Amino acid sequence: MAAVTVGLTLDTGAVLALVGRRATMTKVFDTARHEGLLITVPAVVISEAFRAPNDRFDEVMRGVTVEPLDKLLAKEAGAALAAIGEHVPPPGGVPCALTVDAIVMASAARRGDVVYTSDPDDLSRLREYFVGVRVILRA
Numbered sequence: 001m002a003a004v005t006v007g008l009t010l011d012t013g014a015v016l017a018l019v020g021r022r023a024t025m026t027k028v029f030d031t032a033r034h035e036g037l038l039i040t041v042p043a044v045v046i047s048e049a050f051r052a053p054n055d056r057f058d059e060v061m062r063g064v065t066v067e068p069l070d071k072l073l074a075k076e077a078g079a080a081l082a083a084i085g086e087h088v089p090p091p092g093g094v095p096c097a098l099t100v101d102a103i104v105m106a107s108a109a110r111r112g113d114v115v116y117t118s119d120p121d122d123l124s125r126l127r128e129y130f131v132g133v134r135v136i137l138r139a
Contacts, residue, residue: 007038009108010064012048012100013118015041018060019049028116029063039064042073042107044100067107076109077102080129098122105130 008028010018017025032039041064050057067073080102089096105126108115114134117123123135 005037007040007111007113008032009040009042009104009111009113009115010045011104011115011117011119011123012045014116015045015049015060017118019054019056021056025116029060033063038111038113040067040107040111040113041065042067042100042103043069044103048100069103073103073106073110076106080106080126083129084125098126102126105133108133 014025018029029039041061043066046061046066077099081096081098084098086096086098101122104115105123107113109130109132112132114136115123116136118137120135120137127133127135
């Protein structure tokens with residue numbers, strides 16, 4: 001029986017730490033790539049992290065798998081938000097900031113990944129729903 005390899009899912013803070021060349025996250029990233037681990041960035045994270053053309057951003061994105069937001073992933077994130085008491089915004093309202101975090105956690109849960117983050121508070125709330133996902137403060 002082959003060993004199960006856990007991959008990494010990066011949230012916005014982890015991506016920004018890589019783009020900013022923070023030593024700890026860069027070491028995690030380089031080690032994971034060297035060991036052949038799958039590093040996933042949900043597409044919605046790119047929307048939060050990308051603000052202008054940047055060679056370093058493009059370099060980081062070449063080293064990851066970008067996961068598109070499909071209907072099942074979106075519904076799983078929405079179910080998680082409902083489970084922790086975040087409600088649908090009123091008509092014309094803005095979705096809660098936790099939406100991207102819920103997508104990151106749903107993405108990681110899909111593969112059994114570890115999530116790397118710089119802000120574990122919201123992700124920790126979502127662990128009430130995604131109980132099998134480990135969240136690591138490293139970025």
